[in-house]
Amino acid sequence: MIEKHASKIYTHTVFYEFQEQVQMAPCSCAVVGFSEQGNMHIINVEDAYRKHRVFQVAHNNESKETTCTCKMFERKGILCKHIIWIISGKGLQSIPEQYIESRWTKKSYRKPLYGLDGKLLQDYDPTDLRKLELSRVWSEFYATISVLNSMPDNRIKELSLMLLQFREKINPTKESLTKDQELEMLLGCSAKSNITVLPPKIAKNKGSGMRMKSNKDKAIEKASKPKRLCNNCKQMGHHDKRNCPNPFVEHALEEEDEEENEMEDEDEEEE
Known part of the structure; x- marks a missing residue:
């Protein structure tokens, strides 16, 4: 049970x-x-x-x-x-x-469901009678428009005249609604008078808050570092043997040393 x-x-x-x-x-x-x-x-x-x-x-x-x-x-x-x-x-x-x-x-997810004729297709628990009536009015209006599409134009003018007469009856002063009032009437709720806009949350991802260095900043930072002796070109600079701008200098120096050694050996033989 x-x-x-x-x-x-x-x-x-x-x-x-x-x-x-x-x-x-x-x-x-x-x-x-x-x-x-x-x-x-x-x-x-x-x-x-x-x-x-x-x-x-x-x-x-x-x-x-x-x-x-x-x-x-x-x-x-x-x-x-x-x-x-x-x-x-x-x-x-x-x-x-x-x-x-x-x-x-x-019952927690049950909502009203209407057909083109404006009738309920299933039972439900109504929570807002005003919204219910507005939904029925819109259903009847769209159902009437769909029927008028296949009828002469005079029937459409008749509907327009009926709507105009009804509006003059409920609003004799002919006060036009503002755009906000029309939206409030359509949605069935009023807009808040005071709206507080909070600042967005600051993202704290990896690398956020760090400024990218420009070429000028990189050059100034490089110039501020002390110079050191490169084992490749035998010159003082901000590089070493791994990133030397003259990678073939070492081979040229070795060839010069070999030529000098050969010349010294030939001189010794002549003597």
Whole structure:
């Protein structure tokens, strides 16, 4: 019976999840302890599907509130199998009202749906009668326009004259509505007089708040560094052997040294 009650109030997805808890309750739950603390009844329930872990279900006789240490209702808004096992043993055939979350019920998302004739296609719980009547008026208006498309022009003029006469009847002073008033009437709500615009949140991504260096800044920073001796070109500068602007200087110096050594060897042989 508790499943039948859940099928009437819950959506399909939530009902299947609740039904799973109901089906697991008699198979996995077993009462292993009971104690009383004033108006509270403490029942120890062993769960075979969770490595025989013991959960405490507390039931208040006065407020009829039941809580479980697994905290499933607090997390998901659905009764756990431990509480279902206890309340089913007490003969309850429906879910108590305090354990029915409105966001999981069928009525929480039900909205009016109209056809071209302006009639409701399904039942629903009306929350704003003014919006309901405005929706019906717009449905009737568009349905009438669609019918007039296949009729002579004199019928369209007749409708225009009827609308003009009705407007003069409800507004004899002929005060025209402003654009804001027309939007308020269309939306069914009034605009706020004071609107507070808050500053946007500052992004703190990687590298934010850092200014990119220009070529001039890079040149000034490079000139401020002390010079060092390059092992390749044997000159003082802001480079070394790895990024030397003259990569072939070292080979040229080696060739000159070799030529000088050869010339010295030839002179020695001539002597």
